Amino acid sequence: MRIAHCFALRSLLGARLTTRTFKAMGGGGSGKGGGNRGGGYSGKGKDVSSGGSRGKGKGKSSGGGEKPTDSPDFVVWRRGMRLDGSRLNVSYVVDDYVASGTFSRVFKVRRVTSDDSTADAESRGVRLIASASSDDAAEASQKRRWNKGAGSSSSTSSSGAEGQLLAAKVMRKHDTYIQYTSDGQKEGEMLQKVEQVQLDAGREVLTMRCLDSFETRDDAGREYWCLILEWLDASIFDLVKANGNRGLHLSMVRVMLEQLLQQLHVLQQQQITHTDIKHKNCCLVDGEHFMAPVGSGGRQTVILTQPLAKFIDYGNAVFESDKKVHPIHTKQFRAPEVLLNVAGGWGPPSDTWTVGVTAAFMISGQLIFNSHDPGELIRAQVAALGAFPETFLANARDNRARKAAEDAARRASVPQLSEWLGLSNASQESAEARCADLISRMLAPDPAMRISAEEALMHSFFKAAEPKIPARPDGVQVQQLSDISSRQGKGKASGK
Numbered sequence: 001m002r003i004a005h006c007f008a009l010r011s012l013l014g015a016r017l018t019t020r021t022f023k024a025m026g027g028g029g030s031g032k033g034g035g036n037r038g039g040g041y042s043g044k045g046k047d048v049s050s051g052g053s054r055g056k057g058k059g060k061s062s063g064g065g066e067k068p069t070d071s072p073d074f075v076v077w078r079r080g081m082r083l084d085g086s087r088l089n090v091s092y093v094v095d096d097y098v099a100s101g102t103f104s105r106v107f108k109v110r111r112v113t114s115d116d117s118t119a120d121a122e123s124r125g126v127r128l129i130a131s132a133s134s135d136d137a138a139e140a141s142q143k144r145r146w147n148k149g150a151g152s153s154s155s156t157s158s159s160g161a162e163g164q165l166l167a168a169k170v171m172r173k174h175d176t177y178i179q180y181t182s183d184g185q186k187e188g189e190m191l192q193k194v195e196q197v198q199l200d201a202g203r204e205v206l207t208m209r210c211l212d213s214f215e216t217r218d219d220a221g222r223e224y225w226c227l228i229l230e231w232l233d234a235s236i237f238d239l240v241k242a243n244g245n246r247g248l249h250l251s252m253v254r255v256m257l258e259q260l261l262q263q264l265h266v267l268q269q270q271q272i273t274h275t276d277i278k279h280k281n282c283c284l285v286d287g288e289h290f291m292a293p294v295g296s297g298g299r300q301t302v303i304l305t306q307p308l309a310k311f312i313d314y315g316n317a318v319f320e321s322d323k324k325v326h327p328i329h330t331k332q333f334r335a336p337e338v339l340l341n342v343a344g345g346w347g348p349p350s351d352t353w354t355v356g357v358t359a360a361f362m363i364s365g366q367l368i369f370n371s372h373d374p375g376e377l378i379r380a381q382v383a384a385l386g387a388f389p390e391t392f393l394a395n396a397r398d399n400r401a402r403k404a405a406e407d408a409a410r411r412a413s414v415p416q417l418s419e420w421l422g423l424s425n426a427s428q429e430s431a432e433a434r435c436a437d438l439i440s441r442m443l444a445p446d447p448a449m450r451i452s453a454e455e456a457l458m459h460s461f462f463k464a465a466e467p468k469i470p471a472r473p474d475g476v477q478v479q480q481l482s483d484i485s486s487r488q489g490k491g492k493a494s495g496k
Contacts (some may be wrong), residue, residue, distance in 0.1 A: 067102045067103075067177055068102065068103050068171075068172065068175050068177060068182075069100045069101065069102060069103065069104070069105065073220065073222070074105065075104075075105045075170050075218045075222075075224060076218045076219045076220040076222070077094060077097065077105075077107065077218060077219055078094070078219050079094055079095065079096065080093060080094065081093070081094045081218075081219050082094075083107075083109065083168055083170070083216045083226050084216055084217075085214040085215050085216040085217075085226065086212050086214045086228075087214065088212060089113065090111050090112065090113050090212075091111075091112050092109040092110070092111055092112070092166065092168055092212075092226075092228060093109060093110050093112055094107045094108070094109055094168070095107070095108040095109060095110055095165075096108045098167065102177055102180070102182075103171045103172070103175050103177065103182035103315065104169050104170055104171035104182070104184075104315075105169075105170050105171075106167055106168065106169050106170075107167070107168045107170065108165065108166075108167065108168075108231075109165075109166050109167065109168045109228070110163050110164065110165060110166065111162065111163065111164050111166055111228075112162065112163065113162055165231045166211065166228050166229065166230065166231055167228070167229045167230070167231050167232075168226055168227070168228055168229075169184075169226070169227040169229060170216070170218070170224050170225070170226050171184045171224060171225055171227075172184070172223075172224060172225065173185060173215065173223070173224070173225045179325045179326075180316065180325065181325075182315060184213075184224075184225030184226075184227060185213065185225055187210075187227065187314055187315055187317070188210050188213030188225075188227045189213070190272070190314060190317055191207070191208065191209070191210035191227075191314055192210050192213070193270075194207050194266060194267065194270065194272070195207060195209060195210070197266065197269075197270060198266060206259065206262050206263050206266065206310070207263050207266060207267075207310065207311065208229060208230060208232070208310045208311060208312055208314075209229065209230040210227055210228070210229055211228045211229065211230065212226075212227070212228035213225075213226070213227050213228070214226055232283040232284065232285060232310060232312065233283060233284040233285060233286055233287040233481070234283065234284055234287050234481050235279065235280050235281070235282060235283045235284070236256070236279045236280075236282045236283075236284075236309060236358065236361070236362060237279040237280045237361075238481065239284065239287075239302065239304075239481065240279070240361065240362065240365050242302060242481050243301060243302045243365070244365075245365050245366075246299075246301070246365045247362065247363045247364050247365040247422060248301070248302070248362050248363070248365075249292075249294055249301050249302075249303060249467075249469075249470065250363070250431055250432065250435060250467050251303075251467045251468060251469040251470065252302075252303065252304060252307055252362070252469075253359065253362045253363055253435065254431075254435070254461060254462065254465075254466075254467075255307045255469070256282075256307050256308070256309040256362070257355075257359050257362070258457065258462050259307075259308060259309055259310075260277075260282060260309055260311065260355055260358070260359075261355065261453045261456050261457050262453075262457065263310065263311055264277075264311075264351055264352065264355055264453035265452075265453040265454050265457060267317075267348070267351065267453075268348045268351070268452060268453050268454070270319070271319055271320040271321075271348065272317055272318070272319055272320075272348070273317065273318055273320070273328075273346070273347055273348050273350060273351055274311060274314065274316075274317050274351050274354075275316040275317060275318065275328040275329065275350070275351075276313055276315075276316050276328070276329065276330065276354075277311060277333070277351055277354040277355055277358060278329075278330050278332075278333045278354060278357070278358060279358050279361045279362075279367075281311060281312050281313045282309050282310070282311060282312070282358060283309065283310055283312050284304070284307075284308065284309055285306065285308040285309075285310065286304070286305070286306045286308065287304070287480050287481035288304070288305045288306060288478050288479070288480060289302050289303055289304045289305060289478065289479065289480075289481065290303055290305065290472045290473075290476050290477065290478050290479065291303070291476065292470045292471075292472070292473060292476070293473075294470065302481075303469065303470050303472070305472075305478055307469075316328065320347060320348070324345060324346070326338070326341060326345070326346075327339075327341075328346060328350070329350070329354060331371070331372050331374075331377065332357070332367045332369050332370055332371065332372075332377070333353075333354045333357045333358070333369075334374075334377060335349075335350040335353035335354065335447070336353075336378070336381060336388065336392075336405075336445045336446075337349075337350060337447050338350060339374050339377060339378055339398070339401050340378075340392075340393070340395075340396035340397070340398050340401045340402060340405070341396065341397045341398040341401070342392070342395040342396055342397065343395040343397060344395065346447075347447070348452075349447035349448075349450045349452070350447065351453075352442050352450050352451065352452060352453060352456070353442065353443060353447075353450065355442065355453075356439055356442030356443045357369065357443070359439055359442070360417075360420075360421060360439055360443075363421045363422065363423070363435065363439070364420060364421050364422055366420075368380070368384060368417075368420050368421075369381060369384070374398075374400075374401055374404070375400065375401065375404040378401055378404040378405050378408060379404055379407075379408040381443075381445065382405060382408035382409055382412050383408065383412060383415075383416050384415060384416050384417040384420060384443070385415050385417060385440070385443055385444075385445055386412060386415040387405075387408075387409035387412055388405050388409065388445045388446070389445065389446050389449070391446075392445060392446040392448075393405055393406065415440075417436065417439065417440055417443070418436045418440075421435075421436055421439065423435060423436040424436075431461065431464065431466040431467050434459070434460050434461040434464060435461050437459075437460075437461070438451075438456060438459045438461045441456070441459075442456060
């Protein structure tokens, strides 16, 4: 339900897609709108950036009443506005609006050191909140695999670099919408805890970084909470769209799926469930790529020069000890235990399912379970995976969903997953067959039988390290994902 922090080059494909346009192109997804200021951004909000340098949110509510960001007074802003309140003796200057979600607005900001920024914040009555120290931030930055920030003109060696391009997620400190809640301070603390766990273990920090977390005010003087996040590039949804809504080269799937599973392993070790992993909430660190011919027909496909993807949008993430809401997940990614509302509820294995559905999207270019109707989702899952285990169905508390699963099982034949992925004709020892086997294990209907992230990382699909990433052909130039949008045309997409 919350905003996804995927920040990118302005308008990756010229604008936002309407649901009708996207479905006509063969895609899926349940997005409810996104700003036209961040091409890779994949949130669910509306554009508030028009009408000069001052922005106010305005939009229609849907379903469950008015969302917090539907208020025209939610985060009044202007270009050049300072977000003060950090204990790092810095301010963050707003360059531009990116997009809005249910609970927050996201802005492109640059970090500026100011001797009087703290004093200025205190003079305005802003309570300063503890955040990551400069030393911790610098150490974490050095452990990043890629230091090149998307949209920046040069690499940054430290998270504290003057003028560094960052993303600011601004929200109320506490908020509610339907059964969902927002706690900006808790979200920041969780991200920083996950990062610290990796640092304490002497490991590379793979998860999205939260560089600062503090209370601030908007241009009208209203109090909000602000998270300063690393700037990321386009989402996997955008990448597949840029590839012509076709599946990615299997080497890209292998490399990025392994990275996502490594991040998921960190979360599962901490008993954290993200609850909203999907193609739009997995973003690239860098969209630089080249086009290479693949297959017998020599079809051109996108090959990233530095394939690295990260989960974003931890707004609904919970520890096992936290109170849990029902349901969770974007509908097309919803796990069987959530659809069936099984006794015992959901937990970390549900994230393995959503990563599996995301991987299937990368492979096929389509959402394999593409419906908003729970019964249709159940029937599609049974068609893909076979009948659900009877012991699992016996714990279902949603009788209609259980009946749908039982009826589908009576009509089910051979599971269709490999065919839907386009991997059904692969030889037994091929990379394609190993990939299909891994996805089927990640999509085991019963969470008790579902492979964990740690187990998945030991799978032969990764151990064999095949197929290899294609080399850049001679004479072929590297480009950014926004270059593809220029060739495809900017006029075919409009606001979602």
